[in-house]
Amino acid sequence: MQEFRNFLTEEDGMGVVEVILIIVILISLALLFKEQITSLVNKILDKITKQAGKV
Numbered sequence: 001m002q003e004f005r006n007f008l009t010e011e012d013g014m015g016v017v018e019v020i021l022i023i024v025i026l027i028s029l030a031l032l033f034k035e036q037i038t039s040l041v042n043k044i045l046d047k048i049t050k051q052a053g054k055v
Helices: 002-009 014-032 034-052
Strands: none
Touching: 014 034
């Protein structure tokens, strides 16, 4: 019976909820700034491609 009470009072599951909330926030931010992120990545890849010939 003591093990069951310990199981009910455990707080290890709180970490999972916090991680899920952080992931949801990050995905929301990524969706909000999708165009800006895409533009930035494309500019960086273009620079890498242009400067690859110099090496």
